[in-house]
Amino acid sequence: MSIVRVLTAFLFVLLGCSLVEAVETSQKVLNAAESEQNMFLGHKHHPSFDEACACCHYFEPSASECFAMDCGDGSGMYCWSPSGGAQGCTTAQMEGTCSLATL
Numbered sequence: 001m002s003i004v005r006v007l008t009a010f011l012f013v014l015l016g017c018s019l020v021e022a023v024e025t026s027q028k029v030l031n032a033a034e035s036e037q038n039m040f041l042g043h044k045h046h047p048s049f050d051e052a053c054a055c056c057h058y059f060e061p062s063a064s065e066c067f068a069m070d071c072g073d074g075s076g077m078y079c080w081s082p083s084g085g086a087q088g089c090t091t092a093q094m095e096g097t098c099s100l101a102t103l
Contacts, residue, residue: 044077044079045071045078049087050093051078051097053094054097055099056082058098058100067086067089068087
């Protein structure tokens with residue numbers, strides 16, 4: 001059991017849960033966090049602006065707009081967002097190929 005799981009379970013015990021409830025609850029919390037992290041990773045580190053736009057459209061098909069930008073971490077890769085804060089994607093870019101769609 002990792003130190004994070006032990007500490008999370010201990011926290012729930014302190015809050016009045018049984019040890020079994022604490023372990024089960026901490027596992028659910030960690031699974032949710034891991035799922036959220038995996039979803040976030042779809043936003044990161046695409047080799048081109050065009051692919052970031054395509055992946056935005058792939059992961060957020062109901063979004064009417066997509067935006068992409070340099071990830072800002074020195075990797076030279078591109079990230080995306082369906083809610084702005086970056087350069088807008090064209091329809092052609094959004095309809096491009098997202099390599100993550102084939103994984």
